[in-house]
Amino acid sequence: MEELKKAVYEANMLLPKYGLVTFTWGNVSQIDRSTGYFAIKPSGVDYDKLTPEDMVIMDLNGNKIEGKYNPSSDTPTHVELYKAFPNIGGIVHTHSSWATSWAQAGRGIPCYGTTHADYMYGEIPCVRCLTKEEIDGAYEKNTGLLIAEYFQDRDYEAVPAVLCKNHGPFTWGKDGHEAVHNAVVLEEVAKMAARCETINPQVQPAPQELQDKHYYRKHGANAYYGQK
Amino acid sequence: MEELKKAVYEANMLLPKYGLVTFTWGNVSQIDRSTGYFAIKPSGVDYDKLTPEDMVIMDLNGNKIEGKYNPSSDTPTHVELYKAFPNIGGIVHTHSSWATSWAQAGRGIPCYGTTHADYMYGEIPCVRCLTKEEIDGAYEKNTGLLIAEYFQDRDYEAVPAVLCKNHGPFTWGKDGHEAVHNAVVLEEVAKMAARCETINPQVQPAPQELQDKHYYRKHGANAYYGQK
Amino acid sequence: MEELKKAVYEANMLLPKYGLVTFTWGNVSQIDRSTGYFAIKPSGVDYDKLTPEDMVIMDLNGNKIEGKYNPSSDTPTHVELYKAFPNIGGIVHTHSSWATSWAQAGRGIPCYGTTHADYMYGEIPCVRCLTKEEIDGAYEKNTGLLIAEYFQDRDYEAVPAVLCKNHGPFTWGKDGHEAVHNAVVLEEVAKMAARCETINPQVQPAPQELQDKHYYRKHGANAYYGQK
Amino acid sequence: MEELKKAVYEANMLLPKYGLVTFTWGNVSQIDRSTGYFAIKPSGVDYDKLTPEDMVIMDLNGNKIEGKYNPSSDTPTHVELYKAFPNIGGIVHTHSSWATSWAQAGRGIPCYGTTHADYMYGEIPCVRCLTKEEIDGAYEKNTGLLIAEYFQDRDYEAVPAVLCKNHGPFTWGKDGHEAVHNAVVLEEVAKMAARCETINPQVQPAPQELQDKHYYRKHGANAYYGQK
Numbered sequence: 001m002e003e004l005k006k007a008v009y010e011a012n013m014l015l016p017k018y019g020l021v022t023f024t025w026g027n028v029s030q031i032d033r034s035t036g037y038f039a040i041k042p043s044g045v046d047y048d049k050l051t052p053e054d055m056v057i058m059d060l061n062g063n064k065i066e067g068k069y070n071p072s073s074d075t076p077t078h079v080e081l082y083k084a085f086p087n088i089g090g091i092v093h094t095h096s097s098w099a100t101s102w103a104q105a106g107r108g109i110p111c112y113g114t115t116h117a118d119y120m121y122g123e124i125p126c127v128r129c130l131t132k133e134e135i136d137g138a139y140e141k142n143t144g145l146l147i148a149e150y151f152q153d154r155d156y157e158a159v160p161a162v163l164c165k166n167h168g169p170f171t172w173g174k175d176g177h178e179a180v181h182n183a184v185v186l187e188e189v190a191k192m193a194a195r196c197e198t199i200n201p202q203v204q205p206a207p208q209e210l211q212d213k214h215y216y217r218k219h220g221a222n223a224y225y226g227q228k
Numbered sequence: 229m230e231e232l233k234k235a236v237y238e239a240n241m242l243l244p245k246y247g248l249v250t251f252t253w254g255n256v257s258q259i260d261r262s263t264g265y266f267a268i269k270p271s272g273v274d275y276d277k278l279t280p281e282d283m284v285i286m287d288l289n290g291n292k293i294e295g296k297y298n299p300s301s302d303t304p305t306h307v308e309l310y311k312a313f314p315n316i317g318g319i320v321h322t323h324s325s326w327a328t329s330w331a332q333a334g335r336g337i338p339c340y341g342t343t344h345a346d347y348m349y350g351e352i353p354c355v356r357c358l359t360k361e362e363i364d365g366a367y368e369k370n371t372g373l374l375i376a377e378y379f380q381d382r383d384y385e386a387v388p389a390v391l392c393k394n395h396g397p398f399t400w401g402k403d404g405h406e407a408v409h410n411a412v413v414l415e416e417v418a419k420m421a422a423r424c425e426t427i428n429p430q431v432q433p434a435p436q437e438l439q440d441k442h443y444y445r446k447h448g449a450n451a452y453y454g455q456k
Numbered sequence: 457m458e459e460l461k462k463a464v465y466e467a468n469m470l471l472p473k474y475g476l477v478t479f480t481w482g483n484v485s486q487i488d489r490s491t492g493y494f495a496i497k498p499s500g501v502d503y504d505k506l507t508p509e510d511m512v513i514m515d516l517n518g519n520k521i522e523g524k525y526n527p528s529s530d531t532p533t534h535v536e537l538y539k540a541f542p543n544i545g546g547i548v549h550t551h552s553s554w555a556t557s558w559a560q561a562g563r564g565i566p567c568y569g570t571t572h573a574d575y576m577y578g579e580i581p582c583v584r585c586l587t588k589e590e591i592d593g594a595y596e597k598n599t600g601l602l603i604a605e606y607f608q609d610r611d612y613e614a615v616p617a618v619l620c621k622n623h624g625p626f627t628w629g630k631d632g633h634e635a636v637h638n639a640v641v642l643e644e645v646a647k648m649a650a651r652c653e654t655i656n657p658q659v660q661p662a663p664q665e666l667q668d669k670h671y672y673r674k675h676g677a678n679a680y681y682g683q684k
Numbered sequence: 685m686e687e688l689k690k691a692v693y694e695a696n697m698l699l700p701k702y703g704l705v706t707f708t709w710g711n712v713s714q715i716d717r718s719t720g721y722f723a724i725k726p727s728g729v730d731y732d733k734l735t736p737e738d739m740v741i742m743d744l745n746g747n748k749i750e751g752k753y754n755p756s757s758d759t760p761t762h763v764e765l766y767k768a769f770p771n772i773g774g775i776v777h778t779h780s781s782w783a784t785s786w787a788q789a790g791r792g793i794p795c796y797g798t799t800h801a802d803y804m805y806g807e808i809p810c811v812r813c814l815t816k817e818e819i820d821g822a823y824e825k826n827t828g829l830l831i832a833e834y835f836q837d838r839d840y841e842a843v844p845a846v847l848c849k850n851h852g853p854f855t856w857g858k859d860g861h862e863a864v865h866n867a868v869v870l871e872e873v874a875k876m877a878a879r880c881e882t883i884n885p886q887v888q889p890a891p892q893e894l895q896d897k898h899y900y901r902k903h904g905a906n907a908y909y910g911q912k
Contacts, residue, residue, distance in 0.1 A: 022416050023409070025343065044454030073445065073453045095343045101420045104340040105428035112788040113850045115709065115779045132437040139441055166341045166434035181707070188706050192785045194427050199878050200789035206850035209816040213823055217757065225757045226728030250644050251637070253571065272682030301673065301681045323571045329648045332568040333656035360665040367669055394569045394662035422655050478872050479865070481799065500910030529901065529909045551799045557876045560796040561884035588893040595897055622797045622890035650883050 001039075001057060001066070004032050008039040009052035011176030015094060016047045018184045026094035027072040030176035031082050033089065036060050040078060042069030073140060080144025081172060085156045090176035092183045095168045098190035099183075102126065103163040109186075109193050110205045116189045117206060117214035118225075119182065121158035124189070125150060129165040143167075158215070161186045229267075229285060229294070232260050236267040237280040239404030243322060244275045246412045254322035255300040258404035259310050261317065264288050268306060270297030301368060308372025309400060313384045318404035320411045323396045326418035327411075330354065331391035337414075337421050338433045344417045345434060345442035346453075347410065349386035352417070353378060357393040371395075386443070389414045457495075457513060457522070460488050464495040465508035467632030471550060472503045474640045482550035483528040486632035487538050489545065492516050496534060498525030529596060536600025537628060541612045546632035548639045551624045554646035555639075558582065559619035565642075565649050566661045572645045573662060573670035574681075575638065577614035580645070581606060585621040599623075614671070617642045685723075685741060685750070688716050692723040693736040695860030699778060700731045702868050710778035711756040714860035715766050717773065720744050724762060726753030757824060764828025765856060769840045774860035776867045779852045782874035783867075786810065787847040793870075793877050794889045800873045801890060801898035802909075803866065805842035808873070809834060813849040827851075842899070845870045 011028040015021040024044050031038035039055040056067030062079055064071065072078075078091050094100075102109055109124040111117055116124075127150050134142040147162050147170065160182045161171040169186055173179040196203055205211075218225045239256040243249040252272050259266035267283040284295035290307055292299065300306075306319050322328075330337055337352040339345055344352075355378050362370040375390050375398065388410045389399040399410040424431055433439075446453045467484040471477040480500050487494035495511040512523035518535055520527065528534075534547050550556075558565055565580040567573055572580075583606050590598040603618050603626065616638045617627040627638040652659055661667075674681045695712040699705040708728050715722035723739040740751035746763055748755065756762075762775050778784075786793055793808040795801055800808075811834050818826040831846050831854065844866045845855040855866040880887055889895075902909045 022412065042455070070455055095416075097416070097420055098423065100341065100343060101423035102427055104420060104424040104434075105431050107428055113784065114852065115784060129435055129438060132435075135435075135437045135441045139445075166438055168342065184706065188781070192781055192788060194423060195782065195785035195878060196788040198426065198882065199786055200791055203789050206788075207813055207816075207819075209819045210813060210850055213819045217823075227726070227754055250640065270683070298683055323644075325644070325648055326651065328569065328571060329651035330655055332648060332652040332662075333659050335656055357663055357666060360663075363663075363665045363669045367673075394666055396570065422651060426654065478868065498911070526911055551872075553872070553876055554879065556797065556799060557879035558883055560876060560880040560890075561887050563884055585891055585894060588891075591891075591893045591897045595901075622894055624798065650879060654882065 001032075001037070002052075004030060004037070004039045005055040005057070006052045008041070008055050008176050009050065011090065011092075011180050012041050012050065013047065014177070014180045015092070015183075018180070018187075020094045020096040020180075020183055020187060021047065022095070026092070026096075027074055028090065028092050028176045028180060029072075029075075029078045030090040037065055038078065038082060040071045040075055042067065043072050045069060074143075076138065076141035077144040077147075077170070080141060080148055081170070084144070084148030084151070085172060087157055087174075088160075088172040088179075089174045090172060090179035092171045092176070092179040093168065094183055096183065096187045096190075098194060099163060099169040099186050100167075101194065102190050103168050104166055106165045108163065109190055111211055112193050112196050112203060113206050114210065114214040115185075115192065117211040118218055119185045120161060120189070121155070121215045122211065123205075124159060124161050124163065124186065126163040126165055158219075229260075229265070230280075232258060232265070232267045233283040233285070234280045236269070236283050236404050237278065239318065239320075239408050240269050240278060241275065242405070242408045243320070243411075246408070246415075248322045248324040248408075248411055248415060249275065250323070254320070254324075255302055256318065256320050256404045256408060257300075257303075257306045258318040265293055266306065266310060268299050268303055270295070271300050273297065302371075304366065304369035305372040305375075305398070308369060308376055309398070312372070312376030312379070313400060315385055315402075316388075316400040316407075317402045318400060318407035320399045320404070320407040321396065322411055324411065324415045326422060327391060327397040327414050328395075329422065330418050331396050332394055334393045336391065337418055339439055340421050340424050340431060341434050342438065342442040343413075343420065345439040346446055347413045348389060348417070349383070349443045350439065351433075352387060352389050352391065352414065354391040354393055386447075457488075457493070458508075460486060460493070460495045461511040461513070462508045464497070464511050464632050465506065467546065467548075467636050468497050468506065469503065470633070470636045471548070471639075474636070474643075476550045476552040476636075476639055476643060477503065478551070482548070482552075483530055484546065484548050484632045484636060485528075485531075485534045486546040486635075493521055494534065494538060496527045496531055498523070499528050501525060530599075532594065532597035533600040533603075533626070536597060536604055537626070540600070540604030540607070541628060543613055543630075544616075544628040544635075545630045546628060546635035548627045548632070548635040549624065550639055552639065552643045552646075554650060555619060555625040555642050556623075557650065558646050559624050560622055562621045564619065565646055567667055568649050568652050568659060569662050570666065570670040571641075571648065573667040574674055575641045576617060576645070577611070577671045578667065579661075580615060580617050580619065580642065582619040582621055614675075685716075685721070686736075688714060688721070688723045689739040689741070690736045692725070692739050692860050693734065695774065695776075695864050696725050696734065697731065698861070698864045699776070699867075702864070702871075704778045704780040704864075704867055704871060705731065706779070710776070710780075711758055712774065712776050712860045712864060713756075713759075713762045714774040721749055722762065722766060724755045724759055726751070727756050729753060758827075760822065760825035761828040761831075761854070764825060764832055765854070768828070768832030768835070769856060771841055771858075772844075772856040772863075773858045774856060774863035776855045776860070776863040777852065778867055780867065780871045780874075782878060783847060783853040783870050784851075785878065786874050787852050788850055790849045792847065793874055795895055796877050796880050796887060797890050798894065798898040799869075799876065801895040802902055803869045804845060804873070805839070805899045806895065807889075808843060808845050808847065808870065810847040810849055842903075
């Protein structure tokens, strides 16, 4: 559990390092699938005052197991994603500027090039706004359920990111660190896609065969990028 | 009074830290409501030469109570805002780049998402330019009066920011520190709103129920964000 | 002369500090009107290797008086500006990103707000491209002559900046330091004007009376900004 | 060979210094034409863990001569460029944000000003996407062949940069360091060209005589910029 808190602390501290958060607008969690416990950033605590001990341990029923602080207010979203996506081990939420601009615009991010295709297979979706009933009810839980529903018949490992309309992005990965990595990729991809549309308003997504090539160069049985 | 000067000095030093000022283009004040005195940055003094002792103490009649320097030339605006908004304790003025771009464009900033709604309830208004008479007269005082007039029948605590057309933003809060916090929020929100309109020129404001949810998640009797 | 070299060295080092230069793409000079000598950055020398001793001393006939290096290739432009503008003491040339984007676009920068009006009175002009004859001849000298001609019947002290079409900006001031200050103002103003036009494509310049107010609040007999 | 590895290591470390890479998204190589060996960054190794010893030595048949790591997955592209461009000594590939945005937009970068003309003669081309057959085959090698084919009847020394559609830029130079320098120029030029088109959608390329002037001021027998 100390190890989990340390890992989640370190992953959280990467958010300001990569310029993905202003103030406390972001959080990382990581789960230990053997116990079903996950650690998450406390709510509204400044990054420069954060310590590993401040991380809050939760279970997948939303009960606090350990920690002096309240967990992030987005905790119920994390719970639903861990329940729906059995192969993931870490989740990130931020209000990073470019990804949030796309979320506010209500548009998914088309795959315009290999930077995107290297990590995410196809368009990064923007899920609809919650209804008034969903918002007035268990808002954060419903956010998780909506994302889970969207990916019900889609490959959440191939597209480890989503935009929530009028809100911002969630990303995930095999652990908190990889989820942060995907949050950085998403922000970079969101920035270049917006600029690319300004440079050429008629731009089309990259050809499917190029997307396939780059994605599978890094993923799956025939991957040959890196040192494996 | 020493404490007040120190608090105002520290709040002023946050402006360059958060990238909100170039040269001397900004100022923070904070008021002690028990005495009616407020401390404010001196006019045109470089941030890297500023000390707590340089802060100027003023009263709400615009008289200098203490200090070797002239107060910020925007002091009469601060005076009018303190008189009109009894619940505030701090005021910030900057020429921060994105907020000023909206002010120059003469447009209020629509609420496109939860980052905005978390701190500011509804559109951030852009008040009209002053008339020739108002400009040629007591310009800075009239700037304050115009803002006060705009908020006469509106909730200045729920919308702690305003854009002055062809000029730039003012923000406020319970003290100087919170006013700076709101200035950072405003700049971030202004940036994302501009990008969001480029990504989707037909974008509409976030649904009212989502704005309500996020605002009241952080404000009022039923708030549940953070550690309270 | 040592003092002049030191002042020019320090002013040059402000260019990378304020993010106005990439590599060696900029230069500052300052003149001693009593001798008619001016010091200028050597051509193509890296900023992080520069020392005060490297500055080159020139006279207004373009003769090198002292220095082991060649002066900036833009030296003949500086000469013409010093000859045409008797009240200036320093000149800056950069390829700073936003100002150069306006220069490439071939447009002057309208005065959209008080940030601009505080330092520069009215539109910052973009002078025409040189003709083939002017380019093939004494190109750098002709650049200076063109700027001088533009300002022949205009107030070069009230508008201490110009854009050269398809090239970049020159700014000036009472000394090298003030010329750098104006280069920073220009870049900030150029950035906000571009963003402002994106936010509101129908935007109009700030009302004349507001431009007057801010400019004369800082300049001339009735100025009241700052500590004088 | 140690010297080569050191030079390539240092050139690679300039990429994060100049903000051209996120994570491991870039690589520099440099060739020793006397042996035909070149050194290149290993694939997928973090920049902050890189040492000179980690550089991989390759020959122009694509055989690894020395090194514990796999070379960059883009190595076959480098091989083809070294074979096609006998006068170059260094190559850079990045996914730098502005250049990649143009590549994704599928547009070459017009020469809008002297910043561009100082280093690159005319439009920076964007070569077509590879066909499905070229992608499914020897993708990285075919990328190099396509670039080589484009420059078959063009001057690759006068235009030391290319954009690969839906992918990103390659630049080259007399060694790795100059290739990095050109990558920085390209990014700056790409940024200003995009902004310039936003400021003036009808903008035209700089007059040919101005492009000639600036290019030949720095290149060829009559160059007079700098200290030579």
